[in-house]
Amino acid sequence: MSVIYILLTVSIIVAIIFFVAFIVAVRNGQFDDSYTPSVRMLFEDELVKEQPKSTIKTNKTK
Amino acid sequence: MVACETQCYHCGENCDTEDIIVQDKHFCCDGCKMVYQLLSENNLEAYYQLETRPGNAVRAEQSKAQYAYLDLPEVQEALLNFREEGCAKITITIPSIHCSSCVYLLEHLPRINPAIEQVLVDFVRREAAITFDDRKLSLRALAELLAKIGYTPDLSNNKASKISSINRSLYQKIGLAGFCFGNIMLLSFPEYFIISEDDLVDYKAFFGWLNFLLALPVLLYCAQDYLKSAVASLKQRIIGIDVPISLGIVALFSRSSYEIFTQTGAGYMDSFAGLIFFLLIGKWYQNKTYESLSFERDYTAYFPIAATKVNSKSEEEQVLIKELKVGDVIKIRNQEIIPTDSILKSEKASIDYSFVSGESIAIAKNRADKLYAGGRQIGASIYLEVLKEVDQSYFTQLWNQPVFQDNRVAVLSKTVNVISRYFTLSILSIALLTLCYWLWVDASVALLTFSAVLIIACPCALALAAPFAFGNILRLFGQEGLFLKNALAVEQLAEITDVIFDKTGTITSNKHSNAEYDGDLLSDTENLLLKNSLRGSNHPLSRTLYNILEDNNIITLDTFEEYIGKGIEAKHETINMKIGSANFVGNAQDTSVLNTTVHISSNAVYKGKFTFYNSYRKGVAKLFNQLKQHFDLVILSGDNEGERKNLTKLLPAKTKLIFNQKPEDKLEFIKYHQSEGAKVLMIGDGLNDAGALAQSDVGIAISEDVNVFSPACDAILDASRFKQLYHYVKASKAAIKIIKWSFVLSFIYNVIGLYFAVTGQLAPVVAAILMPLSSITIVVFTTIVTNLLGRKLE
Numbered sequence: 001m002s003v004i005y006i007l008l009t010v011s012i013i014v015a016i017i018f019f020v021a022f023i024v025a026v027r028n029g030q031f032d033d034s035y036t037p038s039v040r041m042l043f044e045d046e047l048v049k050e051q052p053k054s055t056i057k058t059n060k061t062k
Numbered sequence: 063m064v065a066c067e068t069q070c071y072h073c074g075e076n077c078d079t080e081d082i083i084v085q086d087k088h089f090c091c092d093g094c095k096m097v098y099q100l101l102s103e104n105n106l107e108a109y110y111q112l113e114t115r116p117g118n119a120v121r122a123e124q125s126k127a128q129y130a131y132l133d134l135p136e137v138q139e140a141l142l143n144f145r146e147e148g149c150a151k152i153t154i155t156i157p158s159i160h161c162s163s164c165v166y167l168l169e170h171l172p173r174i175n176p177a178i179e180q181v182l183v184d185f186v187r188r189e190a191a192i193t194f195d196d197r198k199l200s201l202r203a204l205a206e207l208l209a210k211i212g213y214t215p216d217l218s219n220n221k222a223s224k225i226s227s228i229n230r231s232l233y234q235k236i237g238l239a240g241f242c243f244g245n246i247m248l249l250s251f252p253e254y255f256i257i258s259e260d261d262l263v264d265y266k267a268f269f270g271w272l273n274f275l276l277a278l279p280v281l282l283y284c285a286q287d288y289l290k291s292a293v294a295s296l297k298q299r300i301i302g303i304d305v306p307i308s309l310g311i312v313a314l315f316s317r318s319s320y321e322i323f324t325q326t327g328a329g330y331m332d333s334f335a336g337l338i339f340f341l342l343i344g345k346w347y348q349n350k351t352y353e354s355l356s357f358e359r360d361y362t363a364y365f366p367i368a369a370t371k372v373n374s375k376s377e378e379e380q381v382l383i384k385e386l387k388v389g390d391v392i393k394i395r396n397q398e399i400i401p402t403d404s405i406l407k408s409e410k411a412s413i414d415y416s417f418v419s420g421e422s423i424a425i426a427k428n429r430a431d432k433l434y435a436g437g438r439q440i441g442a443s444i445y446l447e448v449l450k451e452v453d454q455s456y457f458t459q460l461w462n463q464p465v466f467q468d469n470r471v472a473v474l475s476k477t478v479n480v481i482s483r484y485f486t487l488s489i490l491s492i493a494l495l496t497l498c499y500w501l502w503v504d505a506s507v508a509l510l511t512f513s514a515v516l517i518i519a520c521p522c523a524l525a526l527a528a529p530f531a532f533g534n535i536l537r538l539f540g541q542e543g544l545f546l547k548n549a550l551a552v553e554q555l556a557e558i559t560d561v562i563f564d565k566t567g568t569i570t571s572n573k574h575s576n577a578e579y580d581g582d583l584l585s586d587t588e589n590l591l592l593k594n595s596l597r598g599s600n601h602p603l604s605r606t607l608y609n610i611l612e613d614n615n616i617i618t619l620d621t622f623e624e625y626i627g628k629g630i631e632a633k634h635e636t637i638n639m640k641i642g643s644a645n646f647v648g649n650a651q652d653t654s655v656l657n658t659t660v661h662i663s664s665n666a667v668y669k670g671k672f673t674f675y676n677s678y679r680k681g682v683a684k685l686f687n688q689l690k691q692h693f694d695l696v697i698l699s700g701d702n703e704g705e706r707k708n709l710t711k712l713l714p715a716k717t718k719l720i721f722n723q724k725p726e727d728k729l730e731f732i733k734y735h736q737s738e739g740a741k742v743l744m745i746g747d748g749l750n751d752a753g754a755l756a757q758s759d760v761g762i763a764i765s766e767d768v769n770v771f772s773p774a775c776d777a778i779l780d781a782s783r784f785k786q787l788y789h790y791v792k793a794s795k796a797a798i799k800i801i802k803w804s805f806v807l808s809f810i811y812n813v814i815g816l817y818f819a820v821t822g823q824l825a826p827v828v829a830a831i832l833m834p835l836s837s838i839t840i841v842v843f844t845t846i847v848t849n850l851l852g853r854k855l856e
Contacts, residue, residue, distance in 0.1 A: 015241060015244070015245060019238070019241045023238075026230050026234055029230075031230070032184070032229065032230070033185070033186065035185050036165060040165060040169065042112065042166075
């Protein structure tokens, strides 16, 4: 039965990984605006004929 | 004459004054056409495919120098979020964002001007975060570009993105509480079901310790707002809902820790984490209000930030309006707002005070006339001499009234606070009684039962009822066109006794649309000339009259001259017609000064006049008849008595009509009634109602476009929903009833819980079932009932 210690530790570590992922997502602003992205995704079709630009967020962290 | 049915391809307005055709597409004005051309040059025509006619009408009349103040370094400093060599970031509010096309266009701005690196639109808040190269594109040029394509930025009201940081921390708290709650639940499961098994004994301490470690961050981080606000309210000697909650939280945590440390039990850490989790969810639900609407605007939001000052060497320079001194000479261009009381130095001016009073007709002014702050110049640039500093002007003085300095404590709900006071006191006495009883019977369990009472009585359900019920009501009202600032407004709306209306712009729509002719009959040729002369004029009265008069043929006028602030003179064949003010037309002895009139003379012979009447909003009479049975009704108008006759005819007899009210008078009127015990609902629109709206118990600002304009208020009502006002009042009364019923429900749960607690048999599993169950019941109950209520609203 002492395997339960290992199991519990593993389960909590897995849970913590997900929790940290959530916190990182919040800090990156994923929950700041829950509406606009649903509009933004409609533009992707139009971009095909153009040189791809702007709306896709490039990792410019200046 | 162009068929009126043609709609502008860009903005969707009727092309009745102008019709410009480019590539088979109709445009109502040059502005719209230019935007279209700009977009099609830059391959942005998808703008018109995402939505039909998505554009905002571009009014060409915007002054070039409108954004000149953005060149001032201190203004830039205040507005930019971030600036480094060649990279500047700004978050701008753009009220006219209204559809997916808007998001598309704004986010593709880099195609129009490559100096713009990136634009991210927040649709709900109507904000755009723009990153641009400030060496290639000045802030001023950026603002001008936005204005040019119809997305006039609102720079006066830069609230920055404070909200998001609050929200982020709430999300983190919810995440942490949920994480701990789930894990503690899992670890407590064995405790619930197989308590007797011998195996478990070995692990009990381990589980307990793990639970304790998981619960610690919940107490220290997630619950800190409740604990802090409980301490704060106790310091002010108020017992709010946070006090019993904090009592419960502390009791739960210390009792559980005690059990874990002494290994006497499993503790209630699951209930503890669950409680915090549910409370935070409630808070989150309630925080989802109208972020995009601004309820706290004062005059500074409408006034320009800077003005053009003409110095002694007659050079023009931009100065911040708060630095204007008495005696300075300023230049006001077409469409600019007069920042402070001043004397007119130019010959003529035509001032539109619609911004202040809701009255849409411009008023003519002559040299040396006094001009009040808030007016908008229409026509050529004028020069003014500043008479008072900005914060001393007639208009801004309203904001020196104490009501605007008032920092009322933000309470979620008065009802909840009152109930929670009694609740807390009774819980404490029950707990103490239990303590005494058990001290007498069996002292060993006395402290345990005492803490059990505090635990089970923790008004979790009570605390959830208000956020869920009010949050839902706020959302439902929003769908129906009434946007409330907060939950308190619902409660106060339910308590009102008096309803006070402003007249112009509130019960009347902003436009004059009725006119009656009084005088000698006009001949056919005169009628023809009249209609044709009016076509050429852009004055609002001319446009109205033009639309009222019957259609006529188009003729070419021999001469046409418009005198700003006076009238029109037009000639065709033998007739020379003058249309305009009484003086202009040559009828100096006109007596009716009360109404808005347009006079007509033909070949210097006075013919007659058109008198304009306000057109009342649809359903005004019906609304007043509904309201009169329950409330005292008053009309408080800043205008003269010209409309008294019409109003008495239209409205129920007991409606009080009071005219010639200055903004301060309105405020005092409401204050006086409140001192007599009345709860006042004020409905107004213009900035002249701002004092009254702030003083009243509930101030509703009525607005044709809820995103654009409203003075500080408790609620913003979509003008088209005006006639439903009574339903909102009824619904808010019902909402209060719902809250009370959900209290009753949560009391029932509390009584059941108390039975277990007082008799000393509160097992962790009972607490773990009872607490979430009561919370969920309340949430389900309030949501269902408020939704039923919402259906009734429709």
